Structure formats: C-alpha cells, structure tokens
Amino acid sequence: MRGDSRPVQCCVARMTKYNASIQSTLRQNLLDWFDSHQREMPWRSEKSLYRVWVSEIMLQQTQVVTVIPYFERFLERFPDVESLAEADEATVLTFWEGLGYYRRARLLHQAAKTIVSDFGGQFPKSFDAVLGLPGIGRYTAGAILSIADNQPLPILEGNTIRVHARLAGVTGDVQKSGTQKSLWSLATSVVDPERPGDLNQALMELGSEVCTPKKPQCGSCPVHGVCNAFQTKRQLELPYSSKKIRLTPINESVILIQRRGKFLLRQCLDGERWAGLWDFPRFQTDEDGLHSDLEAMVHASTGLSVEIRDTGWSTRHGVTRFKIHLRCWVAEKVQGRLRKTQENIQWVDRHKFEDFPMSVTGRKVATELDSLITSQALFP
DNA sequence: AATTCGGGGCC
C-alpha cells in the first residue's frame, strides 16, 4: 500500500485500519514496553471492576497525578458499590471537592444506586449494560471491561487519538465525525486478543509519557518504526484540530454575610456552575468588580436585607474557560430575617465550613476567612 | 455538530 510514487499523505489519510503486519508489531512492542515501563497506580496494583470504574470516572479529562490522591481517599471512604450507593450525595461531593466536573460524582453516585437496585450490587459485565449506566460512554465502558475483565474492546480518548493519528498519519480534523470514525476503526483493529486491557493501557501510557503533544520522545518510542508521522516528520502537526479554545471572561463577586458569628452559604442549583456544591452568595459585577446596587442584588437572591460595609479585599482565581475576578464584601449588619426561598441557604459557623462540599473559590475564601475578617482594610 | 462542565499540569 505504501511506498509507491503517490504522495504519502494521500495514501495514509485513507488508511483506517492497521494491516496485519503493523498490528502484530504494535501489540508485541507495546506490550513489552508496557511490562517494563508502566507507572504504578492504585487501581492497577489491586484490580476490580469497582476500582477501575471509579478510577475511569475520575480520569475523565483529568490527569493521573491529579487523580491518585482523590482515588485513595475516595476508596477508603467508599470501598465498594454498596457503601457508595448508601451515601448522601453531599458526602460524595465532599470527597470530589476540588476535582472538578462535579456532574461526574453525581452520575457516579446515581450509577451506584442503579447497580444495587438492578444488578444486585455487582458491577455488570455486559458492554451494553455498562454503557447504559449514567456517566459512562463508549470510551469508559470499553476501558473498564477491557482493563478489569480483559474483554477485547477498543478505547479512544485524548492520548490514543494522538497516538493513532500519528501512527497512521490521520490528517483530518479530529473533531469531525468522519475522523472520529477512522480513529475508532484504527483502535478496533489493534485490540489485542490476549491482553486487551494491557494493550489499551499501553496505548494511553505511551500517549501520556512518550507520544506527548509538544515534545514527543520518538527516540525512545517502542513503535516509531511503524509510525507514519515519525517517518514523515509530522509529529508536531498531528493530530490536527481546527477548534481553538476560547476563554470567556467573567467578573463575579462573592459576598460575606455574617450574623451572630455565622456566615451565609448557598447551595449551587442544578444547571449552574458547581451544581450541588456550596458557595458564598455570588453575583455578576462589572469589569472593576463593582456593582451599582449590590445590596439590592443580595436582597434579590437571598431574601435578606444587608448593609454593605466595606470593599477592602480582592483576589483573583483563574479557571480554564473562565476568568473569575473575585472580590469579597463583608456585610456586618443584617437587618432582615432568614426567609423561605427557592435557594438552599444556610447560616454556617466558620469552623463548620469543612462539612460542606465547596467550590474552589468558595473554599479559598473560607480558608482565608480569619485573616479577611480581622483585616484592618475591612474594619478600619 | 457545538456547548457545557472545573481544575490543574506544563511549557
């Protein structure tokens, strides 16, 4: 197929499966490499469907080094499906705090309940049943069953998209469905019949440790001999994506409202950012972090009448896709009483903040509260 | 097919 006089790009762009020879080389070399180079991970040393499931959910859009401490704590508190299913959602969220994409935790919790009610507490082994669980898509179902039950199923995610695009010279826009189809086809053709889980992990491990986005270590790559991108020196051009990440600037303020030593927290509603987590009342402000009628905003959101006392402290926190300009105001005097509202709001002693799963910015404010409220800037 | 959802690692 390759090696004739036609441009390489033309031929390989249409190659959507590895031929038998390349399949064999990929499997052999990658499994050998994986046996000697794989990193230690807590879900590898002790393997079960439950542990691999939890790890795969945590690993969605999240790097291994970030996940490991969360995984350890989570498994200590929720060692099996039953303990997870029985827990309150708020408790589950507490152990997810700081990891991001909190819907993952809520769906994980829902799925645990489903497994108890519909599968007798045993994580299912049928691909369709697993795919039907909330929070589990094509990648995660294949990953769990191949890794924890050695089922010959393909996977495709960030790392392996890059690996396959380079190995096979896939030049199409990776966002396009046609390109995705080609990549899934490549992934399917390389599935190892003997050790599918190890080969899948080897592909991902290669993508994160060797076949990296910026500085791929092709010299130490076990499969550079069959890599189209390496042969044509296009490692840095593949995979191609036309999509550019854009940031949306956000200016928001949180307001510290205290009464009798307690502070007002509200639980973020479904549909808004940090759904289910707790936060200080938060409002949109202008570019300078100011709002023309902050007291009215507080009243509108919480049903409380407040008197804004000072505006002495500010900090910034950058979040991917958002930039939050965070300012805090302290309202010392609250005239109104707590009213019944749609919002789930609560007066919380500052020493009890740790009992609430919080947004990262909310946690930051909570952690620095002591220095904030004793600051001379706030109480001149 | 495009958006949304977080936070951190890494250059």
Add this chain to the structure above:
DNA sequence: GGCCCAGAATT
C-alpha cells in the same frame, strides 16, 4: 497565557 488532560450529557 495557551494548550492539554484515560469524556459524557445536553442542546
């Protein structure tokens, strides 16, 4: 400051 990360659900 930008890009990327063991993606899924929603619109």
